Every structure is written in C-alpha cells, then in structure tokens.
Amino acid sequence: MSHDPTVNAGDIARLAGVGRAAVSNWRRRHDDFPRPVGGTANQPLFSLPEVESWLRRYGKSYQVSLGDRVWQRLRAAGDLRLGELVARAGALLTTGRSALDPELAELVSELAGRHDPLTAYEFLCERYLESHSRQLSVTREETAELMVALVGADGGTVLDPACGVGTLLLAPRAGRVLGQDLSGTSARIAAARLRLRGVDAEIVAGDSMRHDGFAGVRADAVVCDPPFNERAWGYEELTGDPRWEYGLPPRGEPELAWVQHCLTHVRPGGRVAVLMPPAAASRKAGRRIRANLLRAGALRAVVALPGSDLWLLRRPAGGERPPSDVLILDATADQAIVEPAWRAYLEDRSDQTVRIIDLLADEVDMTPARHQRRDDLGRAFTEARDRFLAATATPPDLKVLEQPLDQPFTTIGDLIKEGLVAALQAPPRMVSGGGDIPVLTADDVSHGAPPSGRTSAQQGLVEVREGDVVASYSSVRVMAEGGCVLGPHLTLYRVDPRRLDPDFLAGFLRAAGGRATTGSSRFDVRRTRLPRLPLAEQGAYGEAFRQLAALEDALRETSALGQTLIRLGLDGLTDGHLRPQS
Numbered sequence: 001m002s003h004d005p006t007v008n009a010g011d012i013a014r015l016a017g018v019g020r021a022a023v024s025n026w027r028r029r030h031d032d033f034p035r036p037v038g039g040t041a042n043q044p045l046f047s048l049p050e051v052e053s054w055l056r057r058y059g060k061s062y063q064v065s066l067g068d069r070v071w072q073r074l075r076a077a078g079d080l081r082l083g084e085l086v087a088r089a090g091a092l093l094t095t096g097r098s099a100l101d102p103e104l105a106e107l108v109s110e111l112a113g114r115h116d117p118l119t120a121y122e123f124l125c126e127r128y129l130e131s132h133s134r135q136l137s138v139t140r141e142e143t144a145e146l147m148v149a150l151v152g153a154d155g156g157t158v159l160d161p162a163c164g165v166g167t168l169l170l171a172p173r174a175g176r177v178l179g180q181d182l183s184g185t186s187a188r189i190a191a192a193r194l195r196l197r198g199v200d201a202e203i204v205a206g207d208s209m210r211h212d213g214f215a216g217v218r219a220d221a222v223v224c225d226p227p228f229n230e231r232a233w234g235y236e237e238l239t240g241d242p243r244w245e246y247g248l249p250p251r252g253e254p255e256l257a258w259v260q261h262c263l264t265h266v267r268p269g270g271r272v273a274v275l276m277p278p279a280a281a282s283r284k285a286g287r288r289i290r291a292n293l294l295r296a297g298a299l300r301a302v303v304a305l306p307g308s309d310l311w312l313l314r315r316p317a318g319g320e321r322p323p324s325d326v327l328i329l330d331a332t333a334d335q336a337i338v339e340p341a342w343r344a345y346l347e348d349r350s351d352q353t354v355r356i357i358d359l360l361a362d363e364v365d366m367t368p369a370r371h372q373r374r375d376d377l378g379r380a381f382t383e384a385r386d387r388f389l390a391a392t393a394t395p396p397d398l399k400v401l402e403q404p405l406d407q408p409f410t411t412i413g414d415l416i417k418e419g420l421v422a423a424l425q426a427p428p429r430m431v432s433g434g435g436d437i438p439v440l441t442a443d444d445v446s447h448g449a450p451p452s453g454r455t456s457a458q459q460g461l462v463e464v465r466e467g468d469v470v471a472s473y474s475s476v477r478v479m480a481e482g483g484c485v486l487g488p489h490l491t492l493y494r495v496d497p498r499r500l501d502p503d504f505l506a507g508f509l510r511a512a513g514g515r516a517t518t519g520s521s522r523f524d525v526r527r528t529r530l531p532r533l534p535l536a537e538q539g540a541y542g543e544a545f546r547q548l549a550a551l552e553d554a555l556r557e558t559s560a561l562g563q564t565l566i567r568l569g570l571d572g573l574t575d576g577h578l579r580p581q582s
Contacts, residue, residue, distance in 0.1 A: 090192025297322025
C-alpha cells in the first residue's frame, strides 16, 4: 500500500463538492483517473496527492481543509492503526505529550489552534466513527440523552461499564463520571473526549465482567449500552459470582448479566438505564430473573425504542415496599413520550402500567407491543382511525404545458455571489450532550419536528431564524420559527426576502437533491438551477412547493398511523376488544 494520505470515494466527493455518483463517473470515463492503492473492491482507497493532481489537471475546483489533511494523514497509517492514532491525538491535546510522529503532531496542534482542542478532537472522532461504523457500536445521541435524563444524576456520580468511546458519558451533567471498556483504544478516546470538556472522569480498560475496574463502587446512576448476543461473556468462570443477586444468567442471556452488574454498581435508591435486545423481554431462559427483578421492585420499566428496548431499574432500598405495577411502553413511533410517561409513573398517575402479579402469573413476557393499552384498545383504535382519516392534504392545482417554459436561469452559486443568499454551516463538530441551547438536527429537518438536540454556548454557532431554508443531504425545509441553532450535517440558506422567496428556493433545492443519482450522499448545491422570476411569480411557485411539502408530511403521518391502525385492529379483533360491524 502507498504511504501517501488516502481518500475514499466519499472523501473525493466532499473535496470536489460533488456527489459520489460524479466520482464513479470520473472513474468510468477517464482512463487516467488514479488507481486504488488500498481498501477493498467495494470501498477502494486512493492516494490523496494523485487525486489532487488529477483534479488540477482537469480544472475541477476542490478544497482540502486543514481538518481533512489531518484526517487523511492519520488514515495513511492504515485502518488497523487508526483508532490508536486518534487516541494518541487525544493524548496530545489533553496532556501535551505526543506519541505521534512530529509532522502529524504539528498538524493536530495546528488544527486545535485554528479552532479549539475540543472542536478539533471531536472532528477527528466523528470521522473515525464514520469510517468504522460497522465495527464500532455507538449509542444514538438522542437515546443517550434520554437515558441520562431518566436516571436523573445531575451533580452525582455516573458509571458506564461498557462505555465505548464515551457517548453515554458525554450527556450527563454529573459531578463525576466513571467508565470501563474492553477496548483500551476506545477507553483512551473516551477519556480524552471527557477531559477536553473539563469533566472529572476516570476511564479504565478491561473486561467489566471478568475484571471489574470499579469493584465495590456504588454510583448515583448507571447507564449502559452493552454488547448484544455476546456468548463468551464468562459464564463458566463467573457461575458463583456475588453479582447474580437475582439469579445466574443463562449462558445465552449475557444481557441479564449486564443488568445485574449495573445494579451492583448503583447505590440503594439509585437508577439504572440499560439498552437491551427486544427478545430479552420475553425469552423463556430469562423468565426467572425477570420475575425476581419484578418481585424485588428492581425492574421499573421496559420501553420499546427503535431497534432495542430500554430497561429502567432502581436498586431497592432496605425496608421499602416494592411497587405493584411496572411501566411498559411502546415508544418506537415517538421517543418524546418516554419522559412524560416515566414522570407519570413515578408520581403514581400512569395509565401505561401492567400489574406485576399478572406478569408473574403468565410467562413474565414484558414485550411492550403485547401490553400496550390493552385495557383501552377500542378507544385507541378509534382515535388512530380518526387521526388517519383526518391526516390529509391537497396537492397543488398545476397547469400542464405542451412545451416547457423558455426562461432565463441562474444558479445558487450565482445568487450567493450576488448577495441574495448567504450559505451558513454549523461548526465542524458541535459540543453536544447538555446545555440549554436547542439544536436543530438532520432528523428534525427530515420529520418536520421541533429541535431535539441540546448544546452549550460555544464558538461558531449558527442561529436559525424564521424564513431560513435548512437543508440536509436528503431533506429541505423552510423554518416557520427560529430560536435554535443549526446542527451538524446541515446547511442554512438565508435569503434577502425583498428579492427572493424562501419557499421558491427550497423547492428547487429539494428537486435538485431528489434528482441526484441514487447512492449519492451529496450533490453540488451551488450548481442548482432555478429560473429568474419576479418576486410575485416566485411566490406562486413557493405556494405550490409548500402544498407539496404539506402533502409529503401528510403521507408520512398517514403511513405511521396506518401501521398503528393495522396493529390495533389485529390485536382488537383477535382478543375480543373489537368485532366487525354487523
């Protein structure tokens, strides 16, 4: 393999400001396009100097930022060493001591000087996680924030015994955080991320099951996203371990070992949030442990999230009476319902609970879909049906032309040069996981949802205003209100409203993105064409685009409601809560 810095097709597209499809076309059409120097057939790597030379030769504009140069220099050592080099970069930025080669250390320091050490390091971590997304399991940011909010450990000590690169430990406003991970490299990266935030953290490397790095420690709260289906978790060595207070975890139920490990490490009355595979709520092998957790009052809630279940537990305090019911909630369609439901449960006013005695008399099956609103299924079906029928939108009334209009066109790039549009982006890596400033995320833009992220004051934040056009790789939306800041992977287009209609601009942006070749994660936005029209005519186009956007939102809502309606109808017809009209 070449020792030059390397880039993949996505990197080349980013540098040249084009889509991945354009890079694929260059490779097919130009015999002199650089040959791969590494990688695989599906994910080839190219020499960065060779790519730069080719782009210059064909007069294609490109820009390699300092951050990209640092990243490509790190990748030149090969993927097997990439994590170790990212960890060493973290050590340089936190301690000033470097095990990097002098040239690379100088580049990392320059990047930190141009921005700040935290922003620089988060940029490198983000690229590392993107390039190793199949090897590294990272908790979704919104799920991490939810877990931390539910255990409520502000100012206390929070432990994550399977911390990875620290995602769950970045969210809490804890007085102290503790973490352990099997991977020494991940543990060092997590430690650097926390230190750069000024967090009092102790992160150790090692197998939490076999070599507990915090034996005897009781935290105020524990959060954990353990590895699923890990059969070699130490069953033979740990048969008599005192952590198995609620029963010896079966060999094929390692997640129940993690649950009990977490409970061991929380003080009496302290809370635990653990992500679990959905099957753990119903598998026969784990029935006895689930029953014992319920009897003791340790397991308080099972919440279905997309792709996993969230178990909420509380270590029983001596002499207290266990609860008589448990919260079982299906939040796969809307994670925002979890916090209010949890508060209602804690205040003994929830209507989403199931009696523990009923679970114990059955198979101790706590699958949320099985229990959700069974006592009021008929009303739930009626409400879902009414919402489904009401979720309609009218398409615009468009005139069909025999020939397309012949009119002068301009481009987004020209509008930016003329001062009609300003294009703004968030900092390369935003410090998230806490703070009082709402952040608009790419998911929020895609679903037309309010800002779901949070951040604290930092350099480079972009304020979102009413009328701004915000675009991700796949969605475009005109903001109805401001009061938040722009999140990562989003671009904001601010128009001069005296000369340009924002909905007019958004419609052409969205159409251009939709025409981008399948598989392209980026298209050349500045080359997007739109007609030069008077403001009044732009407004007519803008109204049509608004109606199409409303229709799209309605279709998305009816699709989700339709799935709910089908599930409730099937359940109601089969268990006697519903019957056909006679």
